[in-house]
Amino acid sequence: MIQSLANWILSFDILSGMGQSIAWGISLFVVSALIFAFVAVNAIVLVYIERKVSAFMQVRLGPMRVGKFGTLQTVADALKLLQKEDIIPEKADKPLFVIGPWIILVASVVTFAAIPFSDTLLAANMNIGLFYVVSISSIVVLGIVMAGWASNNKWSLYGAMRSAAQIISYEIPVGITLIAVVAVVGSLNLQTIIQAQAGSSNLFHWIPIPLPNWFIFHSPFLFLASFIYLIGATAEINRTPFDIPESESELVAGFMTEFSGLRWALFFLSEYANATLVAFLVAIVFLGGWQSPFADYKGAQISLLIVTLVSIMWTIFVKTKVGRLSVYPLGLSLLLVVAAWLFPGFAVWLSSPGLFWMLMKVAFIIFLLMWFRWTFPRLRVDQLMYVSWKVILPISIVNLMGVAVWMWLSGEIQF
Amino acid sequence: MIEFVEEETQNPTVVIDASAMASVCTYLKEAEVLQFDSLMNLAGHDPDGESDLSIIYHLHSTVLDHYITLKTFTPRENGVVESVANIYRTADWHERETYDLFGVKFNGHPDLKRILLEEDWEGHPMKKDYTPAEFYRGMRIEKVK
Amino acid sequence: MSYFSNITNAVGTLVEGMKVTMGYFVRPREHVTLQYPDEVWPIPSRNIGVGELDTYNTIRSKLTVDMNDCIGCKACERACPVNCIHIDTYKGTPEDNLQITSNGTQVKLLVANFTIDMSECMFCDLCTPPCPEDCITMTPDYQFISNDNLKTDVTPEERWRDRDLLIYQFSKVSEAERQRRKAEAEEIAKAKAIAMAAKKAAAEKAAAEKATQEASVVETPEIITPEAVAEVEVVETIDIPIETVLPAETTEATETPVVPTQSEAESEKLVESEDSTTKESDNG
C-alpha cells in the first residue's frame, strides 16, 4: 500500500518532480497516520460498543445521555481523560513510568502494519507477516512490567508480575496453534494464508455440507485449534476470564493502579487495539480473512437457504429463551435469500471478497470476547497457569500432530 | 466466689470472681454434662458510673442446647479479668472490644489492644463517666448535645 | 479420565452461562434502568387514614409542618433521635391572634421558631406519630437539589451555607418579633433566676450542708432523659439556629416556609413545595 501510494503521488505531473524517496516518505507517514487513526477511532467505538453490550447483557441501558443513545459518551470520556492532571507518584521511577504506556501502545499499533484489511488494503505485505505480528505483540509485556515496576506500588507490581507470567505462558500454545495453520499453507505471509482459503468445499473436505474453504472447516484439528487460539489470545490480551493482571476486585487495577489521565488512556487504547488485533488474526487465520463466506453467487443462495432451514428447525424444536434467539438469524437470512434471488447483483456482491467481510468477522470475534467478559468469573493465577500448561498446551501439541496426520491421510502432503 | 442470681432473665445467671473466669469457662466447656462450646456474647456493662463494671458472658451449648449467663464484676479503673480467649477464640475480639470501650484488662489475652477506636484514643467511651477530650490529633471532637 | 470430563464440564457450564447473558442481550427491552430526571419512580401512594391526608403516601422525605395547626407542644422535638427539630415557644398574648386548629384545639403558645434541619434528619418518621394535631408530616418531595445551586468553586464558608439551604424555617413569626419575644423571655428568665438565687441564698443560709449536697447531685452525670434535654435545650436553641438560618437582611415578615439564602437561586421544586404549603395554610 505504501508503494502504490507513492506511485500514485508520483503519477501526478506536478508532483513527479519529487524524488522517489520523498514520495515514499510521505506515503509512509500517511499510512502510519491512518493506522494510528484507525486504532484510536477503533478504541473509542469499541468502548462504546462494549458498554452497550455489557449493559444489554445486564438488563441495563448503558450510556444514554451524551448524544443520541450515548453515542458520543466515549468521545466525551476521552476528552475528559485528556484534560486530566498528569500525576506521577513521588516515589515512582519516573523515566520508566513515562515510557511504559507508550511502549505498550506502540507495540500494539505497530502490529497493524502487517494486517491485511482487504486484498489490496494493507500497509506492508511481509512474507513473515504472521511471525512479525506474533512477536511484536508480545513486546507489550515489556511495557506492562515497566509500568508495574515503575509505579512503586505493591498492587501494580503484582499485576505486572502476573501479566508477565501470563502472557509468556500463553505465547506458547498460541504459537503452536498458529504453526498448525502455517503447516497447512506453507507460508507465513498473511495474504497467502487468506488466499489459500478461497473457494468452497465440504466440511472437513469429506462431510457433504457445502461450506467456505476456511481453515476452521479444514479439519477437526484446525477446528479445535481455532478455539484454542481464541482462548489463548483472550489470555494474551488480558481479558476476562483471564484478566488477572488488572483484576479490579483483587488488585484494585493491577499495573494501571497509579496511572491517570492521558497515560491511563493509552493503556485503554492499547487494550482495545490488542483485542482488535486478536480478532483480525482469528479472522485471517481461521475465518478466511476478507474472503466472502459465499464462495460464488450460486453458493450464496444455497448457503442462505441452509441457514434459513436450520433456523426454522431450531425455532420449532428449541422452545427455550435461547431458542427464540434463532429468530434473528432466521430473519436476516430470509431477507438475504429474498434479496439474493431478486437481485443477482446483490448476490454477486455478497460472494465477492472485500473489506466488508473482514470487518464483519472481526466484529463477530470482538463480540465473542465481550460476551466472554460479561459472563465469566475470573480464574486465579495458578489456575490460569494450569489451563495454559496442562490443558491448552498439550491439546495444541497433539492438535499439531493431528493436523500433520490429517494432511498426510488426505493426501495434501506426501513423504 | 460463685453465687447464683435469680432474676427474671431467661437463663440461669452465675456470678463469678474475675480471677476465676478462665478456669470456670474451661470447666463449663469440657465437662461432659455441660459442654458449653459456644460463647455467644461478651458484653461489658457500666450500671451507673459509680459502682463496679460488670462483664457478662452468654454461653450456649450447641450439642446439648442449653444456656448459661456468667457475670463478673471488676473495679472501674484498671480492672483485670481472666481472659477466655484461649478457650473461646471468639472471645479474642469481644474482649478487645470490651477493653476498648470499658478499659477492662484481660489477663492472658494474646493481643490486647484497641479494636474499634484508634490506638491513641483517650478514655473508654462506654463508661458512663466518660467525657471526650477536646481534640484528637488536632481535630475537634464534637460534643453531643 | 477426570481430566477430560473436567474439560467437557467446564465447556458445558460456561456455555450454559453464556446462554443466559445472550438471552438478555437480545431482549434489551427488559432493562431495569430508570433514566432518572426524565423518568421518575412512581411513588407508592396509599391511605394511612389520618385526617385530610387520606391518600397520603408513606414515602419518607422532606418534613413539612402546617403551622396553622401547630400548637407548639414540642412532641416532635422530643421524639427526634437526632435533634434536628428546634422549636421555641412563648406564652401567647391576645395580639398574637392565636387561632383554633383544624382539630378544634385552641392554640395557646406562640411558636416563634420552628426549624427543621434536613441535613441532620435521618428520615426515621418518628416525629409524625406523636403529633396530636397531625401537622408535621413527611412529604414525598425528595429532590432537594437542583442545577441552579451548582457552584464550581465552593469555599468552605459557602459549603456551610449550602448546608443552611437544608434548614427550613416554618414559623410565620417575623425575625424582629422573634427577637423581641426572645428578649422578653430572657428578661423573665433573668428575673426568675434572680428570684431563684435569692431563694437559694436563703436556703443556703438555712442549711449550708444541704446546699452542698444539692450541688454535687447536679454535677453527677446522669442519664439525660429527652424531657430534660428538651428543657435544657430551649435556651440553647434560641440563638444557634436563628443566626445560621436567616441572613441579617431578611428582617421583614416572611411567608411560610422561609428557605433561607434562596433569594437568587431557587429550584423549581422548592418553589412548588412552598406554594403548596402556603396554599394548605391558607385553606386551614
Place this chain on the structure above:
Amino acid sequence: MGRLHAEEMVLNMGPQHPSTHGVLRLKLTTDGEIVSHIEPVIGYLHRSFEKHAENLEYQMVTPFTGRCDYLAAMGSEHGYAMAVEKMLGIELPERVEYLRVIFAELQRIASHLVAVGTFGLDVGAITPFIYCFRERELILDLFEMASGARLLYNYIWIGGLAHDVPPGFVEKTYEFLDAFDERVTEYNQILTGNKIFIERAADIGVMTPEVAINYGVTGPSLRASGVNLDIRKTQPYSIYDRFDFDVPLGEGIQGTVGDSWDRYYVRVLEMKESAKIVRQALDQLPVEGDVKSAIPRRIRPPKGEVYFRSENPRGELGYYVVSNGKNVPLRVKMRSPAFSNLSVINEIGQGFMISDVIAILGSLDIVLGEIDR
C-alpha cells in the same frame, strides 16, 4: 552462588479497596501470592451505636439498629423490638407477627441476594451481581410500599408496626415470589454451576465445624460447615414454629464441607426456603388486626436485663438490653454476627492466595456497619 534472598511482604488491603465490602483493612503478610497471615483492622465505620442507645428512648433506638446492618435493617429492627417486648411482656396481635416474619424473610432474601451477587463480583463475574440487584430492587419496592423507605425502614416498632401494609401488597408479594424461583435458576446457570466459579470457590477457606463454633461463627457460614444450628428452628422466636421450612446445610457438593462454595450455595438455598416461608405466611396472614394496637404509650421496661437472639441473614443477632426502669435503656449491646464471622478469617484464610482471601471474605458476607457499629 549466593542464596536467593526472599522475605515476606506486608500488603495493606484497604481501607479503600474494591473488595473489602466497605471500609475494612486487611493487613496481609504475603509470600509471593501466598498469604501467610491476615490481620483484619476494623473500626473505620465506628459510630458508637451503643453509646447513642444509652441516651435515647427505647423507640428512638430502632432507627439506629437498622443502620448497623444496613443490608438487613428489617432483621435488626425485628431483633431489637423482640428484645424490648420480651422485657415488657407484650403479646402481639397475630397480624403483626405474620407481617414481621414476612418482612424479615423478604429482607433475608434481599440480603442474601447482595451476598450472592457481591461474591460473584469478588471472583470477577460482574453480570450476576446486576441480576441479583434487579431482584433486590423488587423486594425494596415492597418495603417502600409498606414503610416508605427503601433501605432503612424503622418499620418494626416496639409492640407493632409503623403502618399496616397497603392494599395490593399481598398480591405484589405473591407476584414477586412466583417470578423468583426462575431467577434463582438463572443464578445457578450463570454462576453456581460455572466451572470457573467452582474452581475459585470450592475447597477454598475450609471451615471445620469445631473452628466455626469456637470462633462464634453463626448463620449461613456456620451451616455451610454442616452444623445444623438455625435459631428459627432450635429456639423458635416469633411464630417461626408455625412454618414448614428446611435448614440448608453445606454438603461439600463441589469440594470439602465448609468451603467458600458451600457458604455461597447455602445462601442460594436459603433464599428459596425464605421464599417458602413468605408464601406460607402470606397464605396464613390474618386479614383483620390493628398493627398499632399493642404499641405501648410509654415504654418503661421493668428493671432487669435480657439477652435476645434472632436469626439475622448474617447469623445470630443478639441484643443484650439492660433496663433500670426508666424510659432510656441502661445498656444496649448488639452481638453482631458479622463481627464474629470476620474474626475467623485469619484461621481459615492462611496459606491461600490473595485472590482466595477475597473469595473467602466475600463468602463470609460481612457488613462493616455491623462490625464497627
